[in-house]
Amino acid sequence: MSEDKPLSGLLQSLDERSRTIFREIVETYLETGEPVGSRTLSKSGISLSPASIRNVMADLTDMGLLDSPHISAGRMPTHVGLRLFVDGFLEIGQPSEDDRAEIEDRLRSGGRDLQGLLKEASSILSGLAGGAGLVSSPTRERPVRHVEFVPLATGEALCILVDEMGDVENRLVKVPPGLPATTLMEAGNYLAARMKGRTLREASQAVREEIQERRAQLDQAAASLVEQGLAEWGGEVPGEERALIVHGRANLLNDPGAAENMEQVRQLFDILERQQGLLDVLDSTREAEGVRLFIGSENRLFPLSGSSLIVAPYMNATRQVIGALGVIGPTRLNYARVIPMVDYTARIVGQILAERHKT
Structure with a gap:
């Protein structure tokens, strides 16, 4: 050919x-x-x-x-x-009535905040599609409206960030025993003053530089809280602004062909560990309408892994694409079932974000 x-x-x-x-x-x-x-x-x-x-x-x-x-x-x-x-040849329809009901019920009941919603979406996709479910955390390009630290009774504090569209992100950070409430307030006020009206990307870089150059008028405990908050809002790794949520790695081992292609499975696990590459691929779908499918060598990330990636963007309340979700698995995925399932999950995530914005 x-x-x-x-x-x-x-x-x-x-x-x-x-x-x-x-x-x-x-x-x-x-x-x-x-x-x-x-x-x-x-x-x-x-x-x-x-x-x-x-x-x-x-x-x-x-x-x-x-x-x-x-x-x-x-x-x-x-x-x-x-x-x-x-x-x-493939005829793409809608997910089955049972699949639609399960997706919507689980998303609406399992994700009380944005992070919980995205984790539930990843779990749903891995369970229903038979591969690993992937969800990229939202980009943070909108200006910040409010920042604060709320003390909890368990030696932790809750970092709260609200953007100008009203979307809220909460993160837990560890705090030393007996940390005064005034330190939490100091850290919150410091971040609020420097982040309000700026995007997370802009504010994070400026705040870190200020702390490193010792220009920040903060004691050591408050400075540590500020840095923890920035790291948690930006992702799981300090300095990274995006996170990849993965569920269902074990499904990749349950595929009938896994035993004969352990090297391909190992390569795929390595790809899942190197999250930034997958985030780049997911981000590349932000300009696409609907679902995109990458089969094997069509994708520069895993040309030898014998894998397929089905991905769709999800939107916020103002219909802006802020992230993507999908399924990665063997090339013999049930495309007729998984493609509409990924599309439907992305649409329901967007609907829930829009509803929460109104309330």
């Missing part, structure tokens, strides 16, 4: 018999995870002899749409074949 031949041209070059056999092979492979042989196809209702089916399979292999893991094995779709199937 010529690598630069458009998929539309490939699809047009397939006659009805080739289309039927190709579609049956892909659907069977996605269901079982196993290569599909000519005898299996002849028993599926295709009115051709095994020899005729093998000839068509050989032609599809020469076109680069199918491959065989072993000389005597059946055929399985290549990444190009999967893309052709998704674009040319």
Whole structure:
């Protein structure tokens, strides 16, 4: 097959018999995870002899749409074949009524704040889709309206940040035993004065520089609280402004093909650990409308991992894209089920954010 031949041209070059056999092979492979042989196809209702089916399979292999893991094995779709199937044959509908009900019920009851909502979304996607659920935390490009530290009775304080759109983020930070309430107030007042009307990105850099240069009129305890607050609001790693929420890594080990492709699974786990790369891919979908699908080598992040990534952006109350969510898993994901599920989850997250903004 010529690598630069458009998929539309490939699809047009397939006659009805080739289309039927190709579609049956892909659907069977996605269901079982196993290569599909000519005898299996002849028993599926295709009115051709095994020899005729093998000839068509050989032609599809020469076109680069199918491959065989072993000389005597059946055929399985290549990444190009999967893309052709998704674009040319797959019928995308709505999630099932049960899936829609579970997604909406869990999101509305499980996420009391933004962080909880996003964690629940990641958990839902991993459970229903059978891969690992991914959610990127929102970008913080809007100016801050309010900042404060609230003391708790457990040796912790609650960091509260409210942006100009009314979205609230809460984080817990450790505080030394017996820390005076005046220190919490001092840290909150300090941040409020420097962050109000500025984006988190702008304020964080300026505040850190001021503390490092010892120009901040803060005692050591208050300065530590300020730095903890900035780190927590920016993500799980100090200095990082985004976080990636991942649920369902174990699902990647439960795939029937995992035992034979442990190196690919290891590569995928490494990718999940290197969060910034995945965040870059998720962020690249911010200008897209609806769901995007990356199959295998289509994505620079995991060209050798045999994985697919299905992702959709989610919006805030003003219909601005602020993050993305999706599923990563083996290339034999159930695309017909997972694609609408990812899209629906993103839409419900956006609806909930809009409703919370009104209240």
